[in-house]
């Protein structure tokens with residue numbers, strides 16, 4: 518005995534399964550850190566590929582009338598604010614190449630009042646403050662990116678965004694920040710930074726990081742394409758750890 522536990526379980530996915538599935542990228546980070554900006558830059562550079570962006574905000578739970586009446590007391594930054602089971606269901610469809618309807622979340626009305634049809638894609642980017650929190654969601658990801666932006670910059674951007682785009686007054690934005698946003702960042706978001714493969718300082722200002730990420734995705738997509746044609750390459754890849 519060497520003291521290690523040896524699993525006797527056989528893999529449940531074959532080489533062909535693995536390489537027929539889309540490449541999934543998770544992008545986490547604090548609110549207003551620049552996640553969406555970084556995702557848009559990646560999508561723009563991968564214009565010749567089939568890429569879809571999925572926002573964790575689409576999976577906010579619907580509020581009850583009571584919660585809606587006292588919305589200033591609702592914690593939108595806690596993991597329980599999201600319907601993660603629905604997110605997993607949607608991701609499962611997309612991973613298996615099936616089109617799926619995703620709710621469109623409206624930050625002003627606090628409701629999802631429409632759906633958008635998302636077609637199967639070669640790359641799925643899943644973006645949101647807490648996409649690294651649930652291990653089942655993390656396991657779907659082939660690449661994990663954490664957008665790391667200073668707290669003062671995030672707060673300044675949030676004030677500007679929420680007052681102009683969400684029609685909120687500055688007092689409400691600051692109260693929400695100190696009551697929920699900052700504590701949740703410290704307790705739930707920052708601790709997930711350790712799961713990232715890549716940490717991008719300064720978000721969308723960091724063109725070098727975005728270029729390198731896009732280059733890596735292209736390399737991986739090339740390997741996917743090769744392995745779709747020659748499934749046995751998977752064995753060679755595993756052996757040499759490419």
Ligand code: ADP
Pocket residue numbers: 546547548549550551552553554555674675678719720721722
């Ligand atoms: P997140 O998706 O993390 O909430 P966004 O990418 O939506 O962040 O950015 C939050 C706000 O900050 C938006 O209003 C956006 O226009 C602005 N913003 C993002 N990146 C930059 C940047 N590099 N310089 C200036 N403003 C930025």
Ligand code: C5P
Pocket residue numbers: 547548549550552574577593594623624625627645646698
């Ligand atoms: O796009 P971003 O990652 O910034 O979205 C997450 C933020 O949106 C959270 O910090 C949460 O407080 C905020 N939010 C909000 N109102 C909602 C839903 C989320 O202010 N109705």
